Amino acid sequence: MPITFTHPHSGERVTANLQPQVIVISPRYAESYSFDRAGRLLSLFMDGRSIQRTLDHRFLIRNKEGAVRRLELSPDERDVLLGRLFANLRDLRTILPESTLPPADQTRLADALDTVLAMPPEALEADAEAYRRLFLPVSILPPDQYLALVVQATIGCSWNRCTFCGLYRDRAFRVRGADEFRAHCRAVRDFFGAGLSLRRGVFLADANALTVPQPRLLTLMAIVQEVFGQPGQPPLPVFSFISAFDAQRKTVQDWTALREGGLARVYIGLETGSDELLRFVRKPGRASDALAAVRDLKAAGLAVGVIAMVGLGGDRFAAQHVQETLAVIGEMPLDGRDVIYLSVYRPAPGTEYPTLAEQAGIRPLTPEEEAVQQRTLQTALRQRFPHTRVAPYYVEGFAL
Numbered sequence: 329m330p331i332t333f334t335h336p337h338s339g340e341r342v343t344a345n346l347q348p349q350v351i352v353i354s355p356r357y358a359e360s361y362s363f364d365r366a367g368r369l370l371s372l373f374m375d376g377r378s379i380q381r382t383l384d385h386r387f388l389i390r391n392k393e394g395a396v397r398r399l400e401l402s403p404d405e406r407d408v409l410l411g412r413l414f415a416n417l418r419d420l421r422t423i424l425p426e427s428t429l430p431p432a433d434q435t436r437l438a439d440a441l442d443t444v445l446a447m448p449p450e451a452l453e454a455d456a457e458a459y460r461r462l463f464l465p466v467s468i469l470p471p472d473q474y475l476a477l478v479v480q481a482t483i484g485c486s487w488n489r490c491t492f493c494g495l496y497r498d499r500a501f502r503v504r505g506a507d508e509f510r511a512h513c514r515a516v517r518d519f520f521g522a523g524l525s526l527r528r529g530v531f532l533a534d535a536n537a538l539t540v541p542q543p544r545l546l547t548l549m550a551i552v553q554e555v556f557g558q559p560g561q562p563p564l565p566v567f568s569f570i571s572a573f574d575a576q577r578k579t580v581q582d583w584t585a586l587r588e589g590g591l592a593r594v595y596i597g598l599e600t601g602s603d604e605l606l607r608f609v610r611k612p613g614r615a616s617d618a619l620a621a622v623r624d625l626k627a628a629g630l631a632v633g634v635i636a637m638v639g640l641g642g643d644r645f646a647a648q649h650v651q652e653t654l655a656v657i658g659e660m661p662l663d664g665r666d667v668i669y670l671s672v673y674r675p676a677p678g679t680e681y682p683t684l685a686e687q688a689g690i691r692p693l694t695p696e697e698e699a700v701q702q703r704t705l706q707t708a709l710r711q712r713f714p715h716t717r718v719a720p721y722y723v724e725g726f727a728l
């Protein structure tokens with residue numbers, strides 16, 4: 329139950345929602361701040377704007393759709409906002425004994441305020457510095473994994489040559505050794521501290537972490553459970569990406585062993601069902617690899633996330649892309665535990681695709697054409713899989 333009382337001086341309504349995962353404090357109508365249980369500011373609503381604080385201390389304004397386009401506040405704007413926010417929190421802490429709240433609620437709220445006031449702006453900056461030391465930038469996560477605890481078992485992408493993808497061009501691929509990974513996981517656990525209660529499951533990053541050869545991968549999975557799991561409890565759910573091509577290196581028995589070790593859902597970037605378009609964008613393998621991979625994963629009892637990319641291949645491939653993507657996904661044995669994401673192609677800095685497409689005489693889809701392609705895929709996939717979630721994936725809006 330939220331705690332509410334009237335501010336004894338201003339007469340404004342104060343509300344606090346104190347959950348085991350999150351602290352939400354609203355000092356007045358249409359203003360609220362949320363924190364994790366370590367007192368780390370997560371987001372705020374102020375002056376009619378919904379703002380996310382990223383773990384590296386950027387302040388991003390969300391638009392109405394939630395995450396499509398984001399605008400970053402300047403450091404000066406951010407500092408002014410934080411100054412107001414913490415002044416409000418200090419004020420609440422001061423007037424709390426004057427409130428009409430029952431003693432138990434006063435104590436709970438006082439504890440919560442003490443927790444969040446212990447993370448003032450300087451501490452938030454230091455926290456962000458610690459975060460940057462701990463992680464290479466987390467380039468992307470599936471939308472349902474934004475609250476996962478990310479650990480980087482691998483660095484980068486083992487392929488890293490798809491012409492449309494700039495996610496990991498800043499790093500060479502490598503697999504962390506067991507000792508290094510254990511130290512990383514322990515440091516992640518210590519970094520989040522009481523804030524771990526907000527995190528749901530573990531995301532094994534970066535890209536293609538599941539390509540790690542099976543014995544080594546099982547060791548890394550066991551380390552995840554050793555560091556984050558509870559003895560005697562079922563394994564924590566683990567999530568990760570794999571490319572369809574690489575998924576073929578594992579057998580159903582391998583996937584079953586990984587499921588038993590906690591693996592819950594595997595995300596596959598299909599992008600398109602067209603082999604010709606896959607070749608054009610230099611994505612390895614064929615669309616049928618994705619189909620075979622999903623069949624194996626489902627046979628092993630795992631959930632899957634399949635990602636297709638709207639707009640890839642521009643006008644030249646549009647019809648083929650839609651038709652063959654629907655054909656391939658339509659063959660997949662998807663159920664209610666699975667998800668299909670439709671991301672929209674956006675040129676990434678430093679990637680080859682825009683030049684190669686132009687040289688090939690491919691015209692990018694207009695926003696209207698993209699919307700039509702997205703609707704066509706979404707409608708057909710929802711009809712084909714009435715129990716599977718089909719959702720947009722706003723890659724450009726991603727920020728942790």
Ligand code: SF4
Binds near residue numbers: 487494495535611
């Ligand atoms: S699309 Fe996936 S496989 Fe291709 S380079 Fe990017 S992360 Fe690697």
